[in-house]
Each structure stands twice: as structure tokens, then as C-alpha cells.
Amino acid sequence: MSGPEQIRVAVVDDQELMRSALRMMVESQSDFTFAGEGVDGLDALALVRSRRVDVVLMDLRMPRIDGIQATATITAEQPECRVIALTTFDLDDYAFRALRAGASGFLLKDARSEEIVDAVRTVHAGHGVIAPSTTRRLIEHIAAGPDPDAARAAEVRGTLTPREFDTLLEIATGDTNREIAERLHLSEATIKTHVGHVLAKLGLRDRVQAVVLAYETGLVGPPRR
Template identity: 40%
Template sequence: MSVRVLIADDEAMIRAGIRAILDNVDGIEVAGEAADGIEAVDLVRRHRPAVVLLDIRMPRQDGLSAAREIRRLVPESGVLVLTTFGEDEYIVQAIAAGAAGFLLKSSDPRELTAGIRAVAAGAAYLSPRVAHRVITDLAGPRLGAGAAARSKVDVLTDREREVLALIGAGLSNAEIGRRLFLVEGTVKAYVSSVLSRLEVRNRVQAAIVAYEAGLV
């Protein structure tokens, strides 16, 4: 089954370029295009794609607001933020809005397809150029220092810590299941428990805790 993707960007040439890339990738299907955040939310509600590629700066409703609404209305659709803006505040806001991944438009097309597949599989994905900044510059001051992260992890069971470490390594639920010899439904239950116990909103935030706690 193909991964259905919605492209949301206010620049027609960007949408056309992304579509041209994805149209040549086996197993990925473009479900539609949107020129602003309001249109993106409407199309997601109608077509329920597996992944939504969202630009941050769009008219009428920006990508961050659209991401929050999409995650509330259609939680099964993963949000992958795609932008030219690499400043820290946008990365933090995208993660806080519930985005499962963050890519720069200058990323290699292979990163785009890798990000789409990862988010569709239920994993988190950060562009390699973004990941280092998130982990080293943002994780400590904004999500707690190492000691605080280790204190959070202490409440987890041994199995939950194993799952958290694999989330931090970027594995999907299916990959975690194969690694730990668990069925995917059981992995989903563990992931939900880990997010709840750590008091984080998504896998990206959980991955940062894993890095800070030294599990990865």
C-alpha cells in the first residue's frame, strides 16, 4: 500500500518540485496540495493522508497552527514540517505543535523520502542538520538537563527504557517490535506508556529525553 502524502506550501513551484520528486518514488502517492494552512487542514480532514508536509510560513493560517489543528482533528496523520527557516525557535515550536519530523527545504531529496517513510511508520525524523542542534542546543536548557532526564527515566520499567532507547535511535514501532521480539500492538502500548510517564507530547520529545539521559 502506498504512503499517501499531502503537500502544503504557499509557493506553487515548491509544491510542483516536491510532487515531481515524490511522483518518481515507489510506494509514495501525493494525495493533494494546499496553498495555505486552512486549506491544508480541510484536505487532511477529507483525505486523511498518512503524512502531511507542512511549510511553516503560509497565508491565512501558518504551518505551526495547522499542525496543532491536524494533530487534534486527525491524529493518525503524521506531520512533517518542511521549511527554509532553520532557526531554533521554529524547530522548538514545530516539535511543541506535535510535528513528528522537521526537514529543511535545502535537504537532499533522499532525506525527504526517508522522513516521509519514517513518519508514516510511526517514527520521528529530524534532518541530520537539525538533529544535532536539537539535541545539543535545545534539549538541555528547554527540556531539562541530563540529571532531570535521568530522573524522569528512573520511573520507567526496564522494558520501557529499552523502548525509549530505540525511540531515541529513530526506530519505528515495527522495527522496535522486531528488535525486542514483540508484536506491534504491544510496542504501541509501551510507547504510549513511555510518553505518558515522561510527560512528553510526542516521539521527538521522548527521543530528546533518551539522549539527555544517556540511553542513546
């Protein structure tokens, strides 16, 4: 019998100690393969252009090309490659910009190894990950920004069926398909289908981008002053 599918993980961080710790974490997992490492965004681009990389663990604050610019380029050039943004700061502007650039996840560097490992598997499966401790701050960050994009909100409503629109609002809660299914009294398989339709129709990579879109357009979110 063949073993589990190997997830090829690259590590990009300008701190040698952090790179070493992440590499050890990757190499300790039977279903992970270490795909290389780099010290900045230029190295990240070289890695994904020269070999197959499924997930990049990407520092955001780096010299030459930072993690945000590298993330935007990678997600544009390599749609199948997922990026998890790592930062020391609890949802500073860099982290939010990385999510908008196409990162499928955001975690703090002090996250436990198990959390990072789970995040790699989750984004590789096509889902998004935001550290639970920072979800509230993400919402506040978006709510404090410019007025919602009403035109985009109307476009979203017109693109989705009523059930798909309800599913988008549920995705924005951050809950899993199972939790959403229980709340809407539908099967998990049905919710998974609806989620796939929402992402495809709106041109979104994953659930993280769906959350950002829902809040930026004002479809969901705290009351604005």
C-alpha cells in the same frame, strides 16, 4: 497481485515553486499518491478534514495559519495523519515548536529528494525523522531552555519498567532499533516491543516526541550550566 500500499501525501507551502517540486517528487514514487496541495495552514486543515491523508509535507512559515498551529490541530484531530515539517532555517524556533506540536519529522527544504521520500515512508511506518545535521542543534536548543521538568522526569521513571526506561534513553540517541539492540545485546524484535511500550505508556506519538521528552525532562542531555 496487488501493488504496494499507497501512501497518500499532501503538500502545503506558500511558495508555488516548492509545491511544484514536492508534487513532482511525490508523483514519481510508485507507492505514493498525491493527496492535494495548499498554500497555508487553513488549506492543510481543509485537506485532512475532507479526504484521507497519511503524510503532510508542511511548510512552517505561512500566512493566515502557520505550519505550527496547523500541525497541532491536525495531530489532535487526525491521530493517524503524520506531519513532516519543512523549513529553510536549520532548526530555528519554529522547527522546534513544530516538533512539540506533534510533527513526526523535521527536514530542511534543501534536503535531497531521496531524503524526503525516505522520511515520508519512515513516518508513515510510525517512526520519527529529524535531519541528522540538525540533531545536535535540537539538543542544544532544548538544553538552553528552562530548567528540566523534574516532576515529569520522576513520573516517567515511575511509569516505565527499568528496561523500558533504558530503552527511552537509547531512543534519545537517535539510533535505530537495530543499533540499540546490538548495544543492549537484545533482539531487534525485543527492542521494538520495548519502544512500543514506552510510547504507549507515556502517550507519545513517535520517537521524535520521545527524544524531546527525554531532553526536556533532563533525563538525558549535555551538562547544564
